[in-house]
Amino acid sequence: MIRPRIAAPQDFAGGLFLIAIGLGALWASSGLGMGTLRAMGPGMLPKSLAVMVAGLGVLLLITSIRVEGPALDRWSLRGLIFVLLGAFLFALTIRGSNLPFGFTLPAIGLIAAGPLVAIVSAFASPETKWTEVLLFAAFMTALCAGIFKYALGLPIPLAPWLLGY
Amino acid sequence: MDLFSNLALGFGVALSLKNLALCFTGCFIGTLIGVLPGVGPIATIAMLLPITFGIDPVGALIMLAGIYYGAQYGGSTTAILVNIPGEATSVVTTLDGHQMAKQGRAGVALGISAIGSFIAGSVATILIAALGAPLTRMALLFGPAEYFSLMVMGLCFAVVLARGSILKAIAMILLGLLFSTIGTDLETGQERMTFGFAPLSDGLDFAVLAMGIFGFAEVIKNLENPETRDVVRQKVGRLLPNLAEMKQSALPIVRGTFLGSALGILPGNGAVLGPFASYTLEKKLAKDSSRFGRGAIEGVAGPESANNAGAQTSFIPLLTLGIPPNAVMALMVGAMTIHGVIPGPQVMTKNPQLFWGMIASMWIGNLMLLIINLPLIGLWVKLLKVPYRLMFPAILLFCCIGIYSINNSPVDVAMTAFFGLFGYALIKFGFEPAPLLLGYVLGRLLEEKMRQALIISRGSFMTFVERPISAGLLAVAVVVLVVALLPSISKKRNVVFTE
Numbered sequence: 001m002i003r004p005r006i007a008a009p010q011d012f013a014g015g016l017f018l019i020a021i022g023l024g025a026l027w028a029s030s031g032l033g034m035g036t037l038r039a040m041g042p043g044m045l046p047k048s049l050a051v052m053v054a055g056l057g058v059l060l061l062i063t064s065i066r067v068e069g070p071a072l073d074r075w076s077l078r079g080l081i082f083v084l085l086g087a088f089l090f091a092l093t094i095r096g097s098n099l100p101f102g103f104t105l106p107a108i109g110l111i112a113a114g115p116l117v118a119i120v121s122a123f124a125s126p127e128t129k130w131t132e133v134l135l136f137a138a139f140m141t142a143l144c145a146g147i148f149k150y151a152l153g154l155p156i157p158l159a160p161w162l163l164g165y
Numbered sequence: 166m167d168l169f170s171n172l173a174l175g176f177g178v179a180l181s182l183k184n185l186a187l188c189f190t191g192c193f194i195g196t197l198i199g200v201l202p203g204v205g206p207i208a209t210i211a212m213l214l215p216i217t218f219g220i221d222p223v224g225a226l227i228m229l230a231g232i233y234y235g236a237q238y239g240g241s242t243t244a245i246l247v248n249i250p251g252e253a254t255s256v257v258t259t260l261d262g263h264q265m266a267k268q269g270r271a272g273v274a275l276g277i278s279a280i281g282s283f284i285a286g287s288v289a290t291i292l293i294a295a296l297g298a299p300l301t302r303m304a305l306l307f308g309p310a311e312y313f314s315l316m317v318m319g320l321c322f323a324v325v326l327a328r329g330s331i332l333k334a335i336a337m338i339l340l341g342l343l344f345s346t347i348g349t350d351l352e353t354g355q356e357r358m359t360f361g362f363a364p365l366s367d368g369l370d371f372a373v374l375a376m377g378i379f380g381f382a383e384v385i386k387n388l389e390n391p392e393t394r395d396v397v398r399q400k401v402g403r404l405l406p407n408l409a410e411m412k413q414s415a416l417p418i419v420r421g422t423f424l425g426s427a428l429g430i431l432p433g434n435g436a437v438l439g440p441f442a443s444y445t446l447e448k449k450l451a452k453d454s455s456r457f458g459r460g461a462i463e464g465v466a467g468p469e470s471a472n473n474a475g476a477q478t479s480f481i482p483l484l485t486l487g488i489p490p491n492a493v494m495a496l497m498v499g500a501m502t503i504h505g506v507i508p509g510p511q512v513m514t515k516n517p518q519l520f521w522g523m524i525a526s527m528w529i530g531n532l533m534l535l536i537i538n539l540p541l542i543g544l545w546v547k548l549l550k551v552p553y554r555l556m557f558p559a560i561l562l563f564c565c566i567g568i569y570s571i572n573n574s575p576v577d578v579a580m581t582a583f584f585g586l587f588g589y590a591l592i593k594f595g596f597e598p599a600p601l602l603l604g605y606v607l608g609r610l611l612e613e614k615m616r617q618a619l620i621i622s623r624g625s626f627m628t629f630v631e632r633p634i635s636a637g638l639l640a641v642a643v644v645v646l647v648v649a650l651l652p653s654i655s656k657k658r659n660v661v662f663t664e
Contacts, residue, residue: 011330014594018336025343028358032350038624040616042350042357049343056336063332073593079388080589083381083561084582090565091578110566117565118558124388127554140559144566152216154570 008069015061022054079124086121089113095157110149111159114141172294175521179529184227187220188526191228192533195235198563200545201556202243203387205252206236207602208380210496211372212563215570222504223519227526229500233493234530237476238282238538241469242545245274254472257440261457261464272402274465275542277414279535280406281466282473285422286531289477292426293484294524297513300485304510307486309617310628314638315432316488316607316614321642322433323600325649334600337591341604342611344369351613364576371499373568373577374605375492377584378591378598380564384557385589401546404539410462417447417467425471429478434491434603436475440468477527483508484520488610492599495606 006012025046035041092099093116096107108116118137122128148154158165178184194216198209213232217225237254244255245262258278265274307315320338327334347358348368359365406414424446425439447467448457457464480497482490487509489495501508506519513520538545568581591598622628630636 010593010595011333014333014596017590017594018340021340021343025358028360029346032355032357036624037619037626040619042353042355045612045615046343046346046357049339049346053336053339053343056332056339060332060336070595075589075593076385076389079385080586083385083388083557084585086558086561087381087565087582087585088579090569091575091582094569094575094578097575114562114566117562121558121561122554124385125554125557127552129554132555133558136555137558140562144562148215148566148570153219154215155573156566156570 006065007067008064009072010070011060011064011067013072015057015059015064018057018060019054020057022050022052022057025050025053078126082124083121086117086119086124089120090117107157107160109157109159109161109163110145111141111162114144167298168294171298171517171521172525174517175294175523175525178223178518178522179227179525184224184522184526185529187224187228188231188530189533189537191231192235192238192530193537195232196239196242196534196538196541196545197235197548199236199239200242200548201239201560202247202249202549202553203383204560205240205379205383206233207252207375207492207496208383208564209236209239210493211376211380212567214372214496214500215567217500218503218570222501222506223522225500225504226497226506226519226523227530229497230523230527231530231533233497234286234473234476234527234534237473238279238534239545241278241282241472242275242538242542243549245278245465246271246546247549254437254440254475257444257468258465258472260444261459261461264458264460265462265465268460269400269402270460271400272404272542273406273410273462275401276404276539277406277410277462277466278469279538281414281418281421281470283531283535284418285425285470285472285474286477287528288422289426289429289474290524290528290531292478293481293527294521296430296481297485297520297524300481301510301513304486306634308632309614309621310632310635311638312486312488312614313611313618314629314635314642315486316611318638318642318645319432319482319488319490320600320604320607321646322431322435323603325645326434326437327597327600329595329597331649333596337596337598337601338604341601341606342608344374344601345605345608346612351609352616364574364580368609369580369605370572370577371495371602371606372571373581374584375496375602376564376568377581377586378588378602379492380560381581381585382588382592382598384560385585386592387553388557401542404542406462413462414466417443417463418470420446421467421470422474425474426478428471429475429490430481432482432488432490434479434599436472436479436491437599439471439475443467443471473531480527484512484523485510489606492602492606495602498606 029043029046032043033041034043090113092105093108094113097105115137122133145158148156149158210232217228240252240255241258244250244258245266248259248263250256250259262274324334349366350357356366421443424443428435428439447463448454479490479494482488483494489498498508565578568578588598618628
């Protein structure tokens with residue numbers, strides 16, 4: 001038996017992606033009133049747009065079965081994970097945060113959160129050299145602290161545990 | 166004449182020592198960040214937005230405009246020296262610019278690009294000053310229906326100008342519109358699609374979305390490919406083009422300037438098309454078109470002029486109608502709003518100092534780029550030799566600090582990371598994210614005007630076709646879409662974008 005083949009796997013996945021977002025948005029806006037054309041309710045536009053997005057997804061899905069197109073790209077999980085993890089950790093630690101289950105993260109300020117971003121994200125590249133990264137992270141953090149905190153006076157916490165601001 | 170007295174007022178504002186300094190700083194930092202490979206103007210401005218917060222509105226906007234031109238110019242520098250376009254509009258510059266660099270004529274390529282940009286910028290500045298007043302008067306004739314139709318037309322242009330499948334581009338516009346409805350509904354105060362998550366009740370911050378998609382996702386994408394950056398090893402060479410080269414470039418600069426200016430005014434990111442159109446035109450007009458792609462100076466001079474002219478005339482819809490034609494201008498809207506200025510026809514009458522000061526500073530900014538960049542090229546070359554493995558952690562750190570500082574909100578940084586994931590998925594599924602941003606930018610205004618128009622017309626959609634201006638705009642939108650969908654044209658469209 002011949003297995004059914006999809007001519008454009010990338011579009012097929014893209015179609016599914018749009019359908020998922022459309023349905024998600026439809027669900028998220030389910031409690032909003034449609035109103036009438038004369039007095040549009042808050043739900044009118046989100047719901048119609050969600051339906052259109054999902055509809056285009058279906059269209060893309062159908063065409064992808066027949067019309068030849070590009071194959072799916074490989075996802076580089078390493079880059080994805082470490083780059084986003086770096087940013088995420090910055091968000092969690094710059095002013096501290098309360099996590100579920102009673103965990104808390106201390107407010108470490110730019111002095112520590114800066115190198116944290118640089119070092120965690122450096123795992124994303126296979127070419128990383130560690131001494132280089134450590135030195136560079138320290139240098140960039142000092143530079144950023146100088147520019148953003150002292151030269152521009154932005155209220156970003158520098159080292160609350162050490163300097164009190 | 167009004168034009169001259171207005172410009173005189175503008176130069177009076179822009180030439181103050183403080184504003185000159187701000188313009189200079191803006192151009193310099195803009196170029197500094199814009200030169201980094203893979204960081205385009207959108208990410209640059211989103212990153213640098215917070216540094217203007219402490220300045221008065223006029224100064225802040227002058228500095229932002231400087232950052233914008235700097236980022237544009239930095240993108241061209243990277244395109245010429247490393248063959249990495251910072252954004253769609255400098256793709257064309259890589260074709261001949263990088264070839265020239267390989268032949269040891271990088272200096273001339275950068276020089277002619279700066280000179281062309283300056284000439285284009287000067288013409289565009291005058292154009293903005295001249296068109297400002299009449300277009301503002303026209304804007305006053307616009308009711309909600311006309312505004313709605315104008316934005317629809319802009320979105321249709323954006324679909325046509327996007328690369329790749331039209332179906333996907335439409336999907337991206339709609340998705341952008343959908344995202345713009347997140348947050349508190351302006352009329353009823355009801356929360357829409359916020360999942361009870363408090364930071365979403367004001368809607369998504371545009372900078373968060375833009376930085377996630379154009380900052381983080383770009384970095385992740387760049388990390389996939391092992392570093393193969395070929396920074397020109399040849400000498401940069403002399404910067405000033407000689408007489409023969411100037412002669413060769415003169416007409417392409419003029420043609421590029423006009424093409425770029427005209428396309429830049431179009432809503433829906435017409436500026437993107439400028440460099441492509443100019444390149445195609447120069448190639449057609451050239452006696453020996455085989456030189457193109459092998460370091461023809463016309464292939465740098467024309468598109469670079471068109472690029473800068475378009476970058477500048479795209480301020481026109483923003484300043485006169487209050488409609489941002491592309492993502493960069495949307496960030497400008499964000500910056501203006503932070504400083505208490507609401508872009509639109511009233512800016513010129515209520516705040517002439519700001520309006521004309523900004524226009525005058527555009528010209529000064531262009532002059533400054535010409536002056537500061539030529540001697541600084543050595544510095545940019547050095548900066549470009551920093552390997553990406555060191556550059557990307559620094560870019561990420563800048564992004565994090567920038568996003569955090571916009572609202573002093575760590576949640577914004579986390580959301581940006583989420584949109585980084587989202588943007589990466591878009592790239593992997595072959596969607597181009599630029600139309601999404603435009604849809605997002607116009608979404609709120611579009612909904613507001615649509616509701617107003619429908620209230621006035623008592624719920625009849627006919628209002629959009631019964632009013633002549635609105636009908637005309639919609640007709641243009643339909644024609645543009647239909648033409649793009651014609652098979653013969655869509656083939657040509659692909660050729661233009663893949664060339």
